[in-house]
Amino acid sequence: MYKPAAGRGGYVAKALRALSLAGALTATSAGLVSAGEEVPQYGGTLNIGNVYVTVSPLTWDPADWAWKFQQDTGLMYEQLFAADLSKSKRRGGPYSFVPDAWLPTDAIRGELAESWQWKENPLRVEIKLRQGVMFPDKPGVMAARELVADDVVQSYERLNNSPKKVPTYFDHVEKAEAIDKHTVVFTFKTYSSEWDYRFGWGYYSGIVPKEVADAGAGNWKNANGTGPFRLTDYVQANALTFSRNDNYWDKEQIDGKPYKLPFVDKIVYRTIKDEATFLAALRTGKLDLLESIRWSAVDELKKSAPKLQWSRWLATGGTFLAMRTDAKPFDDLRVRRALNMAVNKQEILSSFYNGEGQLFAYPQHPDYIGYFEPLEQMPDSVKELYTYNPQKAKALLAEAGYPNGFSFKVQVCSCSPDHMDLLPLVAAYLEKVGVKLEIQPMEYGAFLSAMTTKTNTAGYFMLNGHTNPTTTLRKSFVTKQTWNPSQFSDPDIDRKMNEVFQERDESKRQMMLKEMTRSIIDKAPYIFLPVAYNYTAWWPWVKNYGGELRAGSERPGPIHARIWIDQEMKKRMGF
Template sequence: MNLSQAKPALRSIALTALLSAASMGAIAQAEKPQYGGTLNIGMVYVTLSPLSWDPADWAWKFGQDTGLMYEQLFAADLNKSIRKGGKHAFVADSWLPSDAIRGELAESWKTMDNPFRVEVKLRKGVMFPEKPGVMKARELVADDVVYSFTRLDKSPKKVPTYFDHVDKVEAKDKHTVLFTFKNYNAEWDYRFGWGYYSSIVPKEVTEAGAGNWKNANGTGPFMLSDYVQGNAVTFSKNNQYWDKEQIAGQPYKMPFVDKIVYRTIKDEASYLTALRTAKLDVLEGIRWSAVEELKKNAPGLKWKRSVDTGGTFVAMRVDTKPFDDIRVRQALNMAVNKQEIVQQYYGGNAVLFGYPMHPDYAGYYETLDQMPVAAQDLFKYNPDKAKALLAEAGLAKGFSFKVQVCSCSPDHMDLLPLVAAYLDKVNVKMEIQPMEYGAFLSAMTTKTNAAGYLMRNGHTNPTTSIRKSFVTKQTWNPSQYSDPEMDKRMAATYLERDESKRQLLIKLMTRDIVEKAPYIWLPTPIGYSAWWPWVKNYDGELRAGSERPGPIHARMWVDQTMKKKMGF
């Protein structure tokens, strides 16, 4: 046996001994945190570099890329996690249940009526650290919140209607911010609180150039210290950070590790190898097809399994022929054998019906058998009915159309040819156009996307899932769906304060939109996360706000002794 062969064997022996000791109770459940070391993390979107360092660009990945550095008014209460005896997994892309929200920069808040207002009291003594050439160290104040909101609101890249409910935001004193609304909005805390674009960025950073990573500076537990596009984002400990983590009833100063590196690895085989060889401590997004091999070759890994928080579909532009005809859209759904995709393509690691509502959305989600029959029929393989509908629409000889797909997704690059093969059987031809992510995203946001557009779109939360995808002229509406009646129903839902009534409204809209088939509805895959056992204070939680893992990662530490004993 040579040295390269011996190392894995020694690691396996060490791992077996460690796991045996753990099972006998040799490793205490409430471990004392260790400080120091580096965490290398492959996040959910490990193939994508940061899209922007400036929140005013309204880039959806902003919270994921900067959440260790920029903080928000609210975040997930991670003490309510399953790991800590709570009931929440914290994997949803942008869904914080009302019983699991804590103040981050907000120390407290209260709502008032006539008109509807929210008064937020900020924590005192929270500091922006010094950033040479950008700003001196100073305290976070209410004016920073007002400035951050106003800059977002005035951005030409703002999502349409996003802040239409806001009348004004003002600093009442140094640590008090008052939000006054034109009307109640069921998403007020999401839209500017723990949402995608809610980060508090100081004026000094924007004046220096918020788009330049070298100028970035926030109140969070880490500071951005290096960035190599297509490779890594490196964060270093902020020694002035204000928060503490309670472990076994004792407060500990955060953060625990000295550095966190978010790796960008575009090739699937490469990031799987990086995890297996412990060049990654955590990999948050793993396809089902890689799990068995990883478990065999890296048996020490710990795992979390969950239904993907994004829906997969082929959007069909309803403003172009022939997709302006509902019969055509329904026909293409019936032409695709979705049950076979679940069993054969995903190996059973998918749910047939998991979008636009997520199965985790208790009270909002309905199973497929609760849907109208016409909606259920779209998930049954029926090529004969598909051909009949196409004939009724005057397309008995079929047609062809272009479908754009992002080359950044190995899953989608494999899946789309399979969908094309099903459609070919009913004389519908796909021209597949792979695109780099920047061009792919731009096509949708500028509404120049092709008639077909295969994408994964995050559920976000129950109300936004319908609003962003099916309300007229919304940014994330690749089918260009437009129905004035649907727009009115959505507006009424946001005004409804009673959640049980909102749930009913969302259920009815979901039924209608599924039946009208602006998409070829595809199965929702089940994804996996994995991490090495030396990563502590963690159980596969993914998000503490909108695509924001920062508060989760900041609470993790590395058991250096265990890592060394395992041969890494």
């Protein structure tokens, strides 16, 4: 994401021209493998359990504004920008590429964009597309043809005109135009510090051709993009199968030699709803890679499958119980603070998570250097919410008019084994102060719909992605935003959020966001809970991989396309 340095007169022209140069320099292949690494092999099938292995695709159409779109389609629908994977830690760089929607400025490359340049009067960004990038032939939908600027414009306009659009998302954009076959210009009403995230490497910014939209982008059989793979089969609640796109444009440089991508013939994303089943699939080699494993399963897997390779990462979302602040009893701040004090969060961390987590890591994530403040630096009123104090909780409830407590419904997704285990523990703590929970498990589709239609119950138990340091606050705590299950609304926060997006000085944005984070937590719209560590595991025949999870917003596609399989090793190991 673009984070300009401080400055005054002529600021936009100078800073954004610098970004343009950086863009041109990083608009090459996703990265280099260091000298001496193994020569890649072609062929084979790669079976993957994604971070969200229990959840089937929600849609095939970005205009539906479903957060999981890039997770499921990022192998076929490419974007203007993506992560520069040469900056990964395993290649000597500083970045893990684990955050769900956070790409630092110096780790962004052009994907479909070859270069980009900022201009003023009016403020606009001019994007040059790669020439010769092809959509493959899709019988009954479209003939093979080149990607052109009109594809980018119509993809943006479909999003912007969708009735499901996230409120305010594109308010900074005046218009998008194709000024020639390979040049797109976005003209801005006002500067936005999230310009590239919103429609460059965001959750919904895959480029879908008009022919697919006309045929019905929501039908997986019509899907067709410029990416390294084609979607060739889909069985709901079972698997997505992607087959090599032989005409894919990109290459991987290894020891100075270019290798055509992708390496494997097929990639299969498995959907497995039962935790024991997907762990068994990994242990028996039916999965080559499982991206998210609870800490509680790790020791047994290390014993039963000692050859597995591992990485550990702090979850990229916060777990909480949202309380609807637009209705009684949660319109009373005393009630919300009381319920936070009634839950022994430190005990949850030490006993439920066995210490495998952080007490305080949401809504800002510790990875966000310059934006995150640890709990010890927070005001006493914030620290109080993380300190177990059932006596004060009871006193606050009595003061608010609930001396005998109350009961309320809580919706939870049955797709999360962790949440199905954790919520009853939270309920047990609350019952000690007279507050009873009526737990309502739901399938993910219905669970998500309850929030997006704002019909969720008084309590809503979820894990919400951090995204990035600005959107983590915007999407959940700005009035009427989609991902705001507590219906939190504060005019002061709304105003400050707008100011953050228009602020060009990153150091000032950091201070503003720290202040906002303190204020939001202090108002306790959620029962904030610890953030757990998760693990990723893969077999040693999986090559050119080191635990990276996202090359954009929830998009693993470019990472998976660069993996190859050591077929001989796999055979030697008995698989």
